[in-house]
Each structure stands twice: as structure tokens, then as C-alpha cells.
Amino acid sequence: MAATLPATLLAVLALPQPPALPRSFSVRISSSDSSSQLHQLGLHPLAASSPFFANSSIMSGPPAATFFFDNSSTDGTLRQRINQSYGLPSTAWTLYTPSNASMRTYAQLADDCRPLPVNFSAFLAFDLSWVPLSTFAGEVVLGPSMKANRFVYSDTRTLNNYTLVTTLHGQLLELYSTFIGKLPGTGSVSPTTKHTFGGLVEGPVPASLFDIPVQGCFEKVPPCPNGDVVLMDLYLAHPHQFTYLDNEDTADAKGDVTFLCPDILQPGSSAFNLYDQVSRWQVEIDTHWGQYEQCNGYPGLCFGLEDYFVGRQIPYGTKKVPLSGQCTPNTDSGSWFSHTLGGKCLDGQRPSEGTCTWRPVKREKTIALKCLVEDVGMLTACKADILAAGGLPGPPFTKWIYNTSLKVFQDAFASENPDQGGCPNVALSPSEES
Numbered sequence: 001m002a003a004t005l006p007a008t009l010l011a012v013l014a015l016p017q018p019p020a021l022p023r024s025f026s027v028r029i030s031s032s033d034s035s036s037q038l039h040q041l042g043l044h045p046l047a048a049s050s051p052f053f054a055n056s057s058i059m060s061g062p063p064a065a066t067f068f069f070d071n072s073s074t075d076g077t078l079r080q081r082i083n084q085s086y087g088l089p090s091t092a093w094t095l096y097t098p099s100n101a102s103m104r105t106y107a108q109l110a111d112d113c114r115p116l117p118v119n120f121s122a123f124l125a126f127d128l129s130w131v132p133l134s135t136f137a138g139e140v141v142l143g144p145s146m147k148a149n150r151f152v153y154s155d156t157r158t159l160n161n162y163t164l165v166t167t168l169h170g171q172l173l174e175l176y177s178t179f180i181g182k183l184p185g186t187g188s189v190s191p192t193t194k195h196t197f198g199g200l201v202e203g204p205v206p207a208s209l210f211d212i213p214v215q216g217c218f219e220k221v222p223p224c225p226n227g228d229v230v231l232m233d234l235y236l237a238h239p240h241q242f243t244y245l246d247n248e249d250t251a252d253a254k255g256d257v258t259f260l261c262p263d264i265l266q267p268g269s270s271a272f273n274l275y276d277q278v279s280r281w282q283v284e285i286d287t288h289w290g291q292y293e294q295c296n297g298y299p300g301l302c303f304g305l306e307d308y309f310v311g312r313q314i315p316y317g318t319k320k321v322p323l324s325g326q327c328t329p330n331t332d333s334g335s336w337f338s339h340t341l342g343g344k345c346l347d348g349q350r351p352s353e354g355t356c357t358w359r360p361v362k363r364e365k366t367i368a369l370k371c372l373v374e375d376v377g378m379l380t381a382c383k384a385d386i387l388a389a390g391g392l393p394g395p396p397f398t399k400w401i402y403n404t405s406l407k408v409f410q411d412a413f414a415s416e417n418p419d420q421g422g423c424p425n426v427a428l429s430p431s432e433e434s
Contacts, residue, residue, distance in 0.1 A: 019170035113216035185298025227288035247300030254334025261382035311338035
């Protein structure tokens with residue numbers, strides 16, 4: 001007599017299975033702001049706690065990109081790469097199977113390459129290795145009458161909750177990814193990015209696409225050959241309880257304005273959630289600049305290999321100049337700087353002695369972000385500058401457009417008098433000053 005499978009198991013086997021991805025393919029990906037489908041789709045259950053959903057908005061990712069997927073190697077290596085078309089870094093993911101723990105991520109912008117931590121790559125990376133492990137979560141209706149399948153997966157490696165929407169025949173339509181990680185010392189943001197698939201081309205992917213530059217990603221970028229020791233005024237946006245520069249990124253005045261303006265105008269901005277003050281520091285620096293490190297969180301986590309020299313680059317990076325402006329003046333656009341703890345001078349040390357590369361001399365002034373953005377009008381100035389320029393500058397992100405905003409920013413630090421556009425200095429306790 002033949003054995004009969006339990007009804008519950010038969011029901012599970014009858015459910016739609018995750019789409020079978022081709023072994024090698026490329027596909028176009030676009031991102032758009034489309035909040036109207038949030039409740040209609042019924043995203044990953046854990047996405048419901050996101051404040052972005054509460055505000056009925058979705059964070060847009062890169063406007064367009066091409067994603068490459070190759071699972072045809074004989075050694076079991078799954079390789080993925082996304083080439084952004086908006087001046088953002090191209091990112092290669094390498095996943096060694098069957099051990100999923102050995103995933104590696106690298107971001108490359110022209111000759112500027114650095115490793116990224118898998119769990120804090122945000123929208124710079126794109127991953128489909130989890131698709132075969134996803135679970136069917138019901139049908140949805142797209143448009144007037146189109147039925148589609150919905151699959152969900154929680155990835156503890158990348159700290160993302162995924163919701164994949166496919167046709168009933170397994171064609172990729174849309175992907176929603178909600179980042180559920182949290183940087184040390186910061187509030188929870190949980191941005192959700194929507195990706196739309198189009199134009200999938202099945203077939204071999206050129207192996208050269210997955211060649212990762214040695215310099216920057218596997219070996220340190222050499223410091224700039226010429227340099228001196230100088231005093232600089234640098235700015236840091238930070239939460240009020242964290243004022244130190246160790247493993248943090250700073251900027252000159254232009255660089256900080258270029259960071260602040262897009263950030264304070266973005267729906268669901270990290271402003272006020274991840275930082276609520278801005279400080280000006282006087283710092284003594286050895287200007288044999290190293291590669292800029294992306295330092296985030298409190299205490300800071302720095303992404304890259306440089307652990308001694310102060311890093312420098314043009315805001316957001318650029319292909320226009322070598323190494324995103326590490327060894328160029330960047331007078332027009334301003335610069336960002338990274339201060340890794342390995343280069344900080346200990347008590348009594350000076351950069352000129354060759355034993356360290358940076359020394360915080362004095363925190364000159366700290367102002368409340370609310371005063372800067374609302375009271376003295378930087379939010380209004382940023383809007384005016386961007387509208388006058390016809391929108392945010394596209395790649396290579398080196399066009400300077402913030403003259404009005406820069407003056408508001410500088411005036412806020414130059415005076416305590418609100419009639420002169422000044423913001424009051426925020427007094428810190430002795431422990432906060434250290």
C-alpha cells in the first residue's frame with residue numbers, strides 16, 4: 001500500500017516556489033519613490049516598524065543601474081556586481097559557497113576602491129543570493145488585474161529584510177529591501193529601497209567585471225607624496241553626547257554644507273535622528289593625505305584600509321580626479337576628511353614629529369542643529385540654492401551650488417548674535433569636552 005503524505009506537507013509543496021535564477025545574467029534596475037503600494041503589497045512583516053512606512057514614504061535608491069550575476073564557476077563562487085549609472089560606486093559582491101559566512105563586498109569608483117562591511121553596505125550593494133531561500137508570502141495584485149507572487153526573506157548577513165515580487169511564472173518585477181541594522185550610538189532609521197527590474201539578459205557575464213583592484217581594496221593606497229603640518233578648521237555633525245573626532249569624518253566649510261543641504265532636505269532625514277549638533281574644531285594635521293575612510297557611528301566604524309594618515313576626498317567621491325580628490329586641492333567643491341584613531345597624537349605628541357598624523361587642538365564652537373537649520377535659515381537657503389541650480393548636481397558631484405547656504409553656515413559660527421545670523425555656543429560638560 002502506497003504511503004500518503006500528510007495534508008499539511010502537501011499544502012506546503014503546492015505553494016509557489018522561489019524563482020529559479022539563471023546561472024548567469026544581467027538585468028537593468030531602476031529605483032523610484034512609490035509609497036502608494038506599501039499596504040497593497042504587504043511587505044515583509046518586520047518592515048512595518050520602519051518610521052518611513054509610518055510616514056508613507058519610501059527611500060529611493062540609485063535611479064538606474066545594471067546588475068550582473070554569475071553562479072557558473074566550477075569552484076562554487078557566486079559573484080555579483082552592480083554598476084551604478086548615477087556616479088555612485090560600482091559594488092562587487094563575492095559569495096563563496098557553501099559557506100555563506102564568507103561573503104565579501106568591495107566598492108569601486110574609478111580608481112578609488114575599498115572593502116565594505118557586508119552588514120553596512122546600505123544601497124551601495126545589491127544581492128540576490130538569498131532568493132532560493134525565500135518563502136512564499138501570498139499573491140498580490142499589481143495594477144488593475146495583474147496577479148503576482150510575493151516572497152520574503154530576512155538576511156542576517158546583510159541586515160536586510162527583503163520582499164521580492166514576481167510574476168506567477170517567476171519573472172522578477174520588484175524588490176523592496178529594508179535595512180534593519182543600526183550603527184553604534186545612533187537612532188534607528190530602517191530605510192526601505194524599492195528596485196524595479198527590467199530587461200533581463202540571460203547568458204555569460206564577462207569575467208573581467210569581477211576583477212577587483214588591488215590598491216585600496218586589498219592593499220593601502222599610498223599617502224600623497226607632498227605634505228606639511230597645518231592648522232585647519234574642520235566641522236563635525238554629531239549627536240550631542242558625542243563630540244570627539246576619533247574614527248569620525250569631518251569636512252571643511254564647503255564640504256560640510258555639501259553634506260548638510262541634501263541631508264536636511266531628504267524626507268525621513270538622518271538629521272535630528274543621527275545628529276543634533278554641529279561643532280567646529282581646530283585640528284593640527286599632517287597633509288600627506290591618505291585614502292578617505294567612511295567612518296560612521298559612535299564609536300565610529302571606519303570602512304577601508306587606511307588606519308594612520310588623515311583621509312581626504314571630494315564630497316561623495318568622483319571619477320573626475322584621481323582617487324576622488326585625495327591629493328588635489330578641491331578648492332571649488334570642498335573636502336571631506338577621515339580621522340582614524342591609529343593616527344591620533346597621544347598627549348605630548350605632535351604631527352611634525354612623525355609619530356602621528358592629527359591632533360585635536362580645540363573645540364572652538366558647538367551649535368544646535370535646530371538653530372542652524374531653522375532659526376538662522378539654512379533649510380531655506382539650501383532650498384533656494386538647489387532650485388536656482390535646477391536641482392541637485394549630478395555626477396561627478398563637483399559642481400558648487402551652495403553660495404547662499406555657505407554664508408548662512410559660516411555666519412552661524414561667526415557670531416552669537418541672532419541678528420547677525422549667529423547661533424549660541426552650546427556649553428559642554430568637562431566629560432563631553434574630552
